[in-house]
Amino acid sequence: xxxxxxxxxxxxxxxxxxxxxxxxxxxxxxxxxxxxxxxxxxxxxxxxxxxxxxxxxxxxxxxxxxxxxxxxxxxxxxxxxxxxxxxxxxxxxxxxxxxxxxxxxxxxxxxxxxxx
Amino acid sequence: xxxxxxxxxxxxxxxxxxxxxxxxxxxxxxxxxxxxxxxxxxxxxxxxxxxxxxxxxxxxxxxxxxxxxxxxxxxxxxxxxxxxxxxxxxxxxxxxxxxxxxxxxxxxxxxxxxxx
Numbered sequence: 001x002x003x004x005x006x007x008x009x010x011x012x013x014x015x016x017x018x019x020x021x022x023x024x025x026x027x028x029x030x031x032x033x034x035x036x037x038x039x040x041x042x043x044x045x046x047x048x049x050x051x052x053x054x055x056x057x058x059x060x061x062x063x064x065x066x067x068x069x070x071x072x073x074x075x076x077x078x079x080x081x082x083x084x085x086x087x088x089x090x091x092x093x094x095x096x097x098x099x100x101x102x103x104x105x106x107x108x109x110x111x112x113x114x115x116x
Numbered sequence: 117x118x119x120x121x122x123x124x125x126x127x128x129x130x131x132x133x134x135x136x137x138x139x140x141x142x143x144x145x146x147x148x149x150x151x152x153x154x155x156x157x158x159x160x161x162x163x164x165x166x167x168x169x170x171x172x173x174x175x176x177x178x179x180x181x182x183x184x185x186x187x188x189x190x191x192x193x194x195x196x197x198x199x200x201x202x203x204x205x206x207x208x209x210x211x212x213x214x215x216x217x218x219x220x221x222x223x224x225x226x227x228x229x230x231x232x
Contacts, residue, residue: 033219043207043222056219091161103149103211105220107161 002026004108006092012114018080021111024073025094032075033093033105034060034067043091049075050097082115089113118143120210122223129198130231137193137226139208145169150184150191151209151220161207167191195228203230 005024013019025032033048047057052069060067064086066078079086089112093105119142129135141150152164165175167184175182179196195202205227209220 035220042224043220045219045221048219089159093161104151104163104166106163107153109160112159 004092004094004106006090006108006111008111009109010112010114012116013082014116015083016081017115018078019082019086019113019115021077021090021092021113023075023077023092023094023108025075025092026106027073029094029096029106030072031095031097031105032069033095034075034077035091035093035107037089037091037110038087046077046090079113082113084115087113087115118145118148118210118212118221120208120221120223122206122208122226124226125224126227126229128229128231131200132197134194134196135198135228137195137206137208137228139191139193139223141189141191141208141210143210143212145212147212149211151211152182152191152193153207153209153222154204155207155225156204164193164206198230200230200232203228 004026007022031050034046035043036046037043044059046060047067048055049069064079069075089110091110092108095105121140124138127135148169150167154162154164165182172184172186181194183192205225207225208223211218211220
């Protein structure tokens, strides 16, 4: 049963610290998304990649957030320095973009981040 | 710009009642996808259905059914004979088709509580 995996599942850190979240997309998927969920903003897209190239990161605060795909099996989202307003659940999702493919995004379990 | 509206913030029904969750969307594209995701109390996002803009046939899957009407830009979700396990937050989402598997725009969600 193929799934998107995310680590860590929970993270508590202090303001100013660096936070790195990792995502392993479903094997064979070529599109990876990062979403953030907060009570105030709901679910919002931060960034996404296709074939490891960034397509859109307009939803991400550029001064402190960075997203990368070092290889096809790993996506990372970094916050440096973290702030209390970054507290949220961060979801990774993956999908397959190809003509005739099942163009559905499958979500990981999320990383619940609390910045004190 | 695309937009998804879920006007019902919270709904409570007694078990075995039928319940319909409303979703209204806005898009300028003629090709797009609509989705429903379920977020149970455990927090993960579970894919329920994907519908493309050219397929207006209603769909039924067990106790779940979906009514897609382009004329009213709506994609409503009905649960028949509701059960306690249906208690969750349900999100409607829209993806505009440029090259397949594009970013999702989510509604604010409807929290459904099934009362035993």
